[in-house]
Amino acid sequence: MSDQLYNNEIAFELGSKDIDESKQGNALTLERPSNVAPNGKKFYIESYGCAMNFSDSEVVASILANSGFDSTDNHLDADLILINTCAIRDNAEQRVRMRLQNLGAVKKKKKGALIGVLGCMAERLKDQFLEQEKLVDIVVGPDAYRSLPELVFEAENNNKAVNVLLSREETYAEISPIRLNSNGISAFISIMRGCDNICSFCVVPFTRGRERSRDWRSIVQEAKDLFDRGYKEVTLLGQNVDSYRFSDDPKLVGKKLLEAKYEDHVVNFAELLEKVASISPLLRIRFSTSHPKDMTDDVLEVMAKYPNVCKHIHLPVQSGNDRILGLMDRSYTKAWYLDRIAAIHRIVPDADISTDIITGFCSETEEEHQETMELMSTVRFDLAYMYYYSERPGTPAAKRLKDDVPEDIKKRRLTEIVALFRQISLERNQENVGQVYEVLLEGISSKSDKHFFGRNSQNKGVIVPALEGMKPGDYVNVRIASCTSGTLIAEHI
Numbered sequence: 001m002s003d004q005l006y007n008n009e010i011a012f013e014l015g016s017k018d019i020d021e022s023k024q025g026n027a028l029t030l031e032r033p034s035n036v037a038p039n040g041k042k043f044y045i046e047s048y049g050c051a052m053n054f055s056d057s058e059v060v061a062s063i064l065a066n067s068g069f070d071s072t073d074n075h076l077d078a079d080l081i082l083i084n085t086c087a088i089r090d091n092a093e094q095r096v097r098m099r100l101q102n103l104g105a106v107k108k109k110k111k112g113a114l115i116g117v118l119g120c121m122a123e124r125l126k127d128q129f130l131e132q133e134k135l136v137d138i139v140v141g142p143d144a145y146r147s148l149p150e151l152v153f154e155a156e157n158n159n160k161a162v163n164v165l166l167s168r169e170e171t172y173a174e175i176s177p178i179r180l181n182s183n184g185i186s187a188f189i190s191i192m193r194g195c196d197n198i199c200s201f202c203v204v205p206f207t208r209g210r211e212r213s214r215d216w217r218s219i220v221q222e223a224k225d226l227f228d229r230g231y232k233e234v235t236l237l238g239q240n241v242d243s244y245r246f247s248d249d250p251k252l253v254g255k256k257l258l259e260a261k262y263e264d265h266v267v268n269f270a271e272l273l274e275k276v277a278s279i280s281p282l283l284r285i286r287f288s289t290s291h292p293k294d295m296t297d298d299v300l301e302v303m304a305k306y307p308n309v310c311k312h313i314h315l316p317v318q319s320g321n322d323r324i325l326g327l328m329d330r331s332y333t334k335a336w337y338l339d340r341i342a343a344i345h346r347i348v349p350d351a352d353i354s355t356d357i358i359t360g361f362c363s364e365t366e367e368e369h370q371e372t373m374e375l376m377s378t379v380r381f382d383l384a385y386m387y388y389y390s391e392r393p394g395t396p397a398a399k400r401l402k403d404d405v406p407e408d409i410k411k412r413r414l415t416e417i418v419a420l421f422r423q424i425s426l427e428r429n430q431e432n433v434g435q436v437y438e439v440l441l442e443g444i445s446s447k448s449d450k451h452f453f454g455r456n457s458q459n460k461g462v463i464v465p466a467l468e469g470m471k472p473g474d475y476v477n478v479r480i481a482s483c484t485s486g487t488l489i490a491e492h493i
């Protein structure tokens with residue numbers, strides 16, 4: 001995860017391809033079953049937004065490969081151009097619209113080229129996308145990727161190609177994702193889809209549907225396969241991993257499933273984490289995203305018990321004021337959140353904590369903003385994704401609350417929160433100076449080819465001097481010699 005941009009423009013973006021027009025269309029040979037004949041067509045996929053979207057793009061690549069497509073890393077060379085979109089904030093959608101505009105040139109150059117939009121914006125806008133964006137031929141929601149080959153066929157025959165049906169079962173469990181832009185070291189594994197928490201500001205429940213957990217056996221198998229292929233780290237992904245619950249009994253759904261116990265053959269998140277951590281002590285396990293109302297001590301105890309379960313928790317707080325947390329429907333109070341933080345410090349004392357913060361939410365007063373600042377000074381987060389409130393159509397907040405905090409005040413409050421975070425992050429990193437950490441090397445540093453970039457168990461980026469024989473995937477023990485607010489600089493011991 002590279003240094004994050006802490007302005008409101010792009011909050012959380014991984015690996016979004018910096019478009020390089022000069023690419024000569026390197027076809028990525030895909031693992032395709034021998035009984036699947038190539039159809040002579042290439043797809044290009046570009047992903048925006050959260051890690052879940054990137055993981056979905058790898059499922060889409062597998063579905064297309066299994067229907068005969070090859071892929072290319074140059075959109076100018078593609079027969080099918082796919083944009084996996086994000087709808088979490090208005091500017092995320094504006095970026096997609098701008099991108100679509102300059103993709104128009106491709107259609108002029110390459111006769112028959114198709115453009116498809118996937119993901120949350122596709123689900124939010126549905127058919128309107130075809131009306132609003134004439135360049136778009138295919139619209140597919142996050143639960144309908146299996147239908148993509150048929151939709152391509154429809155679009156090739158000038159028919160409308162839209163599938164935005166949400167599912168209560170779909171987890172793509174048996175589809176083995178094709179790792180895109182992978183460093184061959186770390187990979188995402190989605191463990192569940194959808195979200196049952198209806199936070200008032202959030203579009204996810206409307207674009208990704210209700211919660212469903214994937215069969216734990218397919219998750220463990222995917223992690224084993226990755227380890228056997230040389231991967232050293234997996235990140236278990238879910239909108240709210242703490243509500244992971246899988247039962248072999250199809251009758252056990254909803255509330256019954258939530259209340260069911262292990263003896264009822266229900267696997268919860270703590271048990272899943274233990275199963276994946278038991279694969280090998282050389283396989284690091286990360287997970288995201290936790291929810292303060294559901295994060296239990298047994299998850300923390302598994303983290304403390306297994307050295308290979310990384311000592312980092314992403315625990316979005318969103319606000320430090322109870323009235324605002326209530327309006328956000330976050331289902332916890334500041335005191336509850338601080339109790340969870342205390343539990344982390346008690347059970348996993350060496351864990352680092354990151355969070356999400358929304359400033360300028362409906363009717364937020366200056367005093368309530370100050371309470372969020374105070375909470376940041378109390379918890380002293382190691383990493384934070386910070387935004388000002390962007391009203392999303394169709395959300396409970398848009399329906400029942402007025403977006404009444406002026407934009408300039410939202411921006412000023414965000415600037416204050418970012419400045420405070422940077423100060424705390426520098427202090428936290430300075431406290432790491434002199435400490436010894438085990439770092440997993442991920443690749444050559446983008447700033448110097450005499451250094452490697454890696455991360456410690458706490459998910460902090462570490463720059464390590466390159467020594468003879470060192471390679472990505474190696475674990476190295478180093479001492480922190482110095483730091484910036486975003487990165488630790490190591491020396492060999």
Ligand code: SF4
Nearest residue numbers: 195197199202204239
């Ligand atoms: S927990 Fe809340 S913020 Fe997170 S995805 Fe679910 S509804 Fe959205």
